[in-house]
Amino acid sequence: DTEVTQTPKHLVMGMTNKKSLKCEQHMGHRAMYWYKQKAKKPPELMFVYSYEKLSINESVPSRFSPECPNSSLLNLHLHALQPEDSALYLCASSQVLAGGGIQETQYFGPGTRLLVL
Amino acid sequence: AQKVTQAQTEISVVEKEDVTLDCVYETRDTTYYLFWYKQPPSGELVFLIRRNSFDEQNEISGRYSWNFQKSTSSFNFTITASQVVDSAVYFCALSGGYGQNFVFGPGTRLSVLP
Numbered sequence: 001d002t003e004v005t006q007t008p009k010h011l012v013m014g015m016t017n018k019k020s021l022k023c024e025q026h027m028g029h030r031a032m033y034w035y036k037q038k039a040k041k042p043p044e045l046m047f048v049y050s051y052e053k054l055s056i057n058e059s060v061p062s063r064f065s066p067e068c069p070n071s072s073l074l075n076l077h078l079h080a081l082q083p084e085d086s087a088l089y090l091c092a093s094s095q096v097l098a099g100g101g102i103q104e105t106q107y108f109g110p111g112t113r114l115l116v117l
Numbered sequence: 118a119q120k121v122t123q124a125q126t127e128i129s130v131v132e133k134e135d136v137t138l139d140c141v142y143e144t145r146d147t148t149y150y151l152f153w154y155k156q157p158p159s160g161e162l163v164f165l166i167r168r169n170s171f172d173e174q175n176e177i178s179g180r181y182s183w184n185f186q187k188s189t190s191s192f193n194f195t196i197t198a199s200q201v202v203d204s205a206v207y208f209c210a211l212s213g214g215y216g217q218n219f220v221f222g223p224g225t226r227l228s229v230l231p
Contacts, residue, residue, distance in 0.1 A: 042208055042221035043162070088160055103150045103212040103219075108162035 003027050004109035006091050012115045015081060021112045023074040023091030031055075032074040033106060034066060035090040043090055049074060050096055081116045088113050119144045121211050121222035129228045130199050138194045138225045140209030146170075151185065151192045152210040156224070162208070168192065199229045 004025045013019050025032065031050045035043035048056035049068040063085075065077040074091055092106040120143040130136045142151065153165040166176060168185050176183045180197045196203055209222040 042224050044221075045219055090162065092162075105152070105164055105167045106219075107164060108154075110159065110161040113160075
């Protein structure tokens, strides 16, 4: 059983909608991540939070807005998305021992499949 | 810049065959970490192994084994006696030692036929 949960599993939204993706982990990890994965491609890192602070933003457009309300929760707020933003959005978490966590083992949630119409 | 290459895009084998998935990496960091993840059709990435750059010992876990060779910048993954449940996309990944980069390779799609 995964200890990283993501809701919703599927999301369909129009280009003018505002929606949020949610991620929760119960492993006591202090780093959390958002990835975007297009079909037949590897996941691409979007954001990293370490100790609830944004530590990496991989030049993601501002229509994606991350939020880390506490050490267990990670949100991704979506606004004015484009059809090309349709993808699988994966959340992950890891320990933070050194270097912000990104070299530690990341544990992934099942993802949210997003379709933008 | 860091880079991971998985030259095999797709591999098909018959059940019980052994199969090796190749991973070649590039980094200028002296400390780095290598990973293998499995992504079955359900979509969730499953962690398989993490190896740091100072540990070149090969690892065996059941039917899985890994061969890490710094001299050739490779971290290959072998599945012995493959099973249908091994069918998935396998990603090799690399993280620098200073917490600034994490990159996945393009993945290898493995199909194990009954």
